[in-house]
Amino acid sequence: MHTVAVLALDRVIPFDLSTPIEVFNRTRLPDGRPGYQIRVCAEEREVDAGAFTLRAPWGLEGLKGADTVIVPGTTDPAEPPSPAVRAALREAADGGTRIASICVGTFPLAACGLLDGLRATTHWIAADQLAAAYPAVDVDPDVLYVDSGQILTSAGASAGLDLCLHMIRRDYGSAVAADAARLSVMPLEREGGQAQFIVHDHTPTPMGSVLEPVLTWLRDNLECDLTLDDIAAHAGVSTRTLIRRFREQTGTTPLQWLHRARIRRAQHLLETTRHSVERIGSQVGFGSPTAFRDRFKRATGVSPHAYRRAFS
Numbered sequence: 001m002h003t004v005a006v007l008a009l010d011r012v013i014p015f016d017l018s019t020p021i022e023v024f025n026r027t028r029l030p031d032g033r034p035g036y037q038i039r040v041c042a043e044e045r046e047v048d049a050g051a052f053t054l055r056a057p058w059g060l061e062g063l064k065g066a067d068t069v070i071v072p073g074t075t076d077p078a079e080p081p082s083p084a085v086r087a088a089l090r091e092a093a094d095g096g097t098r099i100a101s102i103c104v105g106t107f108p109l110a111a112c113g114l115l116d117g118l119r120a121t122t123h124w125i126a127a128d129q130l131a132a133a134y135p136a137v138d139v140d141p142d143v144l145y146v147d148s149g150q151i152l153t154s155a156g157a158s159a160g161l162d163l164c165l166h167m168i169r170r171d172y173g174s175a176v177a178a179d180a181a182r183l184s185v186m187p188l189e190r191e192g193g194q195a196q197f198i199v200h201d202h203t204p205t206p207m208g209s210v211l212e213p214v215l216t217w218l219r220d221n222l223e224c225d226l227t228l229d230d231i232a233a234h235a236g237v238s239t240r241t242l243i244r245r246f247r248e249q250t251g252t253t254p255l256q257w258l259h260r261a262r263i264r265r266a267q268h269l270l271e272t273t274r275h276s277v278e279r280i281g282s283q284v285g286f287g288s289p290t291a292f293r294d295r296f297k298r299a300t301g302v303s304p305h306a307y308r309r310a311f312s
Contacts (some may be wrong), residue, residue: 001037005066007089008056009074009108012099014049014159016072016102025182027172035172039066039160043084050075060093066097068167072160073103077126078133080111089114093150100152100167102160109151112133113225118148123156174271211235211249216248216250222262223285229255254301262286270308277304 004024008017020038027035039055041063042056061134063069069092079091089285093099101109106122107130116136121127127141140146145154147170156164161184169177214235218226229253232242246254262284269280281292281304296304 001033002035002068003037003039003065003066004068004070005041005058006070006072007063007085008040008047008049008054008072011043011050011075011086012054013073013075013103014051015157015181016105017049017054018068018162019102020072020164021166023161023180023184026183027168029172035176039226043082060084063088063092063097066092068098068100071099071105071108071182072105073102073105073123073156077104077107081108084113092234096150098150098152098167100154100163102163105128106130106153107133109153110137114151115153119149120148120151120153121146121148121155124155125156155249163293174268199227202290211245218264219256219261221282222258222265225285225287226258231258234308258285259295260299265295266292266296266304267300267307270304279306280304 004020006017006020017040021236022034023038025034025038029035034265039058039062040054040056040061041058043060045055045059045162071089077244080086081249085108089099089108093112093114098110099114101122102161103123104126106115106120107126110120110130112131115134115277117138119140120130121140121143122130124141127139130137131304141155143155145166152163152167154160164168165181165184166176168180190269201246214231217234218231225232227236228239232239237245242254244258246252250257252260265284266280269275270277270284273280275283277293278289281289284296286292295303296307300307
C-alpha cells in the first residue's frame with residue numbers, strides 16, 4: 001500500500017491539510033482495497049490550525065518510509081521551516097520520496113532548496129513573493145499544478161484536488177483516479193491549467209453557451225480532417241465571427257482548441273487501450289504518425305510511448 005505523509009506545519013491552512021487526507025483516504029482499488037495509508041505528521045504534537053488546534057498522531061519520524069510527503073500551506077508562508085523540518089524534508093528527498101506541496105506549501109520546499117532549477121507554482125497572489133525570495137525557482141503562476149517528477153507543486157485552494165487526482169492517476173491509472181474524482185465531486189481533468197503531462201490551458205466554455213454545440217460536434221469528429229472553413233460552416237457563421245467567439249469563450253482559436261482536444265483523446269486512448277501509437281494518431285485525426293508524435297510531445301513534454309509507460 002502507498003503511504004502518504006501529510007506534514008502539518010504550525011499555522012497550517014485547514015483546507016490545504018484536509019484535501020490530501022480526504023482524497024487519498026477515499027481512494028479504492030478495483031478490488032475494494034484502500035490505495036493509500038495516511039500519516040498526519042508534525043514537529044510538535046499540537047499544531048495551531050487557526051480556528052482549532054490539531055493533535056498529530058505522528059512526529060517527523062512519520063516521513064521516513066513514506067512513498068509521498070505532502071506539505072500543505074500555512075498562513076505565514078514567508079516564515080522558513082525549522083531546522084528539524086528542513087532536515088526531515090531533505091532526507092526524504094535524498095531518499096527518493098515523492099514530495100508535493102499544496103498552495104503556499106511551495107515556500108517550505110523552496111526554503112529547503114528542493115525547487116532550485118525547477119518549474120513550480122503556488123497561489124497566484126504569492127507567486128511574485130516566491131519568485132523574489134527564491135530566484136533559483138522558475139515560478140509559473142498560470143497553471144493549476146506542476147509535475148517535475150519527484151517534486152510536484154500546486155496552486156491555491158482547489159488546485160490541491162487536481163494535484164492529488166493527478167498523483168492517483170500516476171500511481172494507479174485513470175480508472176482509479178476517475179473513481180476518486182467522482183467521490184470528490186470533481187472532474188478528473190479540470191479546464192484552466194496545465195502541467196507536465198496535462199494539456200488544459202484554455203478557459204472552460206459555460207454550459208449552454210453558443211459554442212457548446214460546436215464543441216460537441218468537434219469532439220465527435222476529432223478523426224476528421226477539419227479546416228477552419230469546415231468548422232465555421234457547421235457553426236453557421238463566418239470564420240471571423242467563429243474566431244472571435246472562440247477567443248471570447250475559450251481563450252484560444254478553433255484549430256488550437258481542436259488540437260488540444262485531439263491530444264486529450266490520445267492521452268485517454270494511450271491510458272486505456274493497447275492500440276498502437278500509429279493507430280491512436282489516426283483515430284484522433286493526425287495525418288501521419290510523425291505529425292502525431294511531434295504534436296503530442298510539444299503539448300505534453302513527452303512522447304506517446306513515454307506517456308503510456310507513465311500512465312497506462
